[in-house]
Amino acid sequence: MSGGETLDFEIRPNPAPVAAAERSALLANPGFGRIFTDHMVTIRYADGKGWYDARVEARAPIPMDPATAVLHYAQEIFEGLKAYRSADGGVTMFRPDANAARFRASAQRMAMAPVPERLFLDALDALIRTDRDWVPDDPEGSLYLRPFQYASEVFLGVKPSSEYLFVIIASPVGSYFKGGVQPVNVWVSRDYSRAANGGTGAAKCGGNYAASLVAQAEAIEHGCDQVVFLDASEQRYVEELGGMNVFYVFDDGSLTTPPLTGTILPGITRESVIRLARDRGLTVREELYSYEQWQADARSGRLREAFACGTAAVITPIGTVRDRDGEFTVADGKAGEVTMSLRDTLVGIQRGVTADPHGWVHRVL
Numbered sequence: 001m002s003g004g005e006t007l008d009f010e011i012r013p014n015p016a017p018v019a020a021a022e023r024s025a026l027l028a029n030p031g032f033g034r035i036f037t038d039h040m041v042t043i044r045y046a047d048g049k050g051w052y053d054a055r056v057e058a059r060a061p062i063p064m065d066p067a068t069a070v071l072h073y074a075q076e077i078f079e080g081l082k083a084y085r086s087a088d089g090g091v092t093m094f095r096p097d098a099n100a101a102r103f104r105a106s107a108q109r110m111a112m113a114p115v116p117e118r119l120f121l122d123a124l125d126a127l128i129r130t131d132r133d134w135v136p137d138d139p140e141g142s143l144y145l146r147p148f149q150y151a152s153e154v155f156l157g158v159k160p161s162s163e164y165l166f167v168i169i170a171s172p173v174g175s176y177f178k179g180g181v182q183p184v185n186v187w188v189s190r191d192y193s194r195a196a197n198g199g200t201g202a203a204k205c206g207g208n209y210a211a212s213l214v215a216q217a218e219a220i221e222h223g224c225d226q227v228v229f230l231d232a233s234e235q236r237y238v239e240e241l242g243g244m245n246v247f248y249v250f251d252d253g254s255l256t257t258p259p260l261t262g263t264i265l266p267g268i269t270r271e272s273v274i275r276l277a278r279d280r281g282l283t284v285r286e287e288l289y290s291y292e293q294w295q296a297d298a299r300s301g302r303l304r305e306a307f308a309c310g311t312a313a314v315i316t317p318i319g320t321v322r323d324r325d326g327e328f329t330v331a332d333g334k335a336g337e338v339t340m341s342l343r344d345t346l347v348g349i350q351r352g353v354t355a356d357p358h359g360w361v362h363r364v365l
């Protein structure tokens, strides 16, 4: 199958969906990642056969043989994106084509059969249409979509799997920040790195997260919300957070973000922020930025703002920065003006209340 191919979906409605009253109660306070819609997408792959059996079916546990390859060698990738309720009651997604392309790139890095991009997009549309009542009406809420793919061959040999399962589940989520956007405190890990040259840092795979959890736990122990990783070879240059990219805003109005050298996840929010900043005539550098420089620029006042970005929280200001030797704050530790204004524009486009000059919004319903 080439990138443009797709399949017909068999829709098998859940015979026992959540009742409307219970669904409304769940949607009133969904939190993050704990409640799920009535359905899921499943599509199977086998070498020699390609992708087959595309279904929308009742969300249910997936029986798994204990020798299933993913349980042993972690051949697994995922994506994360959101569907939004628009003002006219319709439903949209933000740049799902970029997620489809990144999913394919992640599959290639992990030696997995890629899902054709057209099929990935059709699968998202099919699930959203079926579970449309689960998209929150709350203007701060959204339906978080989690496509993933894993090695489903039953075999203990170390080799790329000959079979895969592609699944999409969906989870309604509320506002990430209760009571307004709050700056996060970050912990700079000096003991652990996330990704090395030639490794899997640019692939959105579960294994990268497994590797980051011990550093994230260290961040929490030290009173921080998130971990910042430095480069693996010199422990010198800032790379990204556990699941978000990072930006710096300077006193001349310019921005810097670390370059995509293969060890950083190419965030779709990151790329959107670069474009929106350049639309405003701001200079954006994709350039190495050392932790030492970060400290010096915060001290001198040259650094005015820092923020993290990703699908879950969109744009999050960074307040205090801590490591094993001490801490400092970025400017006054509050959310910066450029940060919040870029955030407003991006959220406005995603929600359909701001013009969409780049055609990023994809209408489903």
Ligand SMILES: *Cc1c(COP(=O)(O)O)cnc(C)c1O
Residues within 6 Å of the ligand: 080, 204, 240, 241, 242, 243, 244, 245, 265, 266, 267, 268, 269, 270, 309, 310, 311, 312
């Ligand atoms: C998903 C992810 C991001 C953010 O990517 P978006 O496409 O903006 O959501 C950043 N870093 C890591 C490690 C990620 O897994």
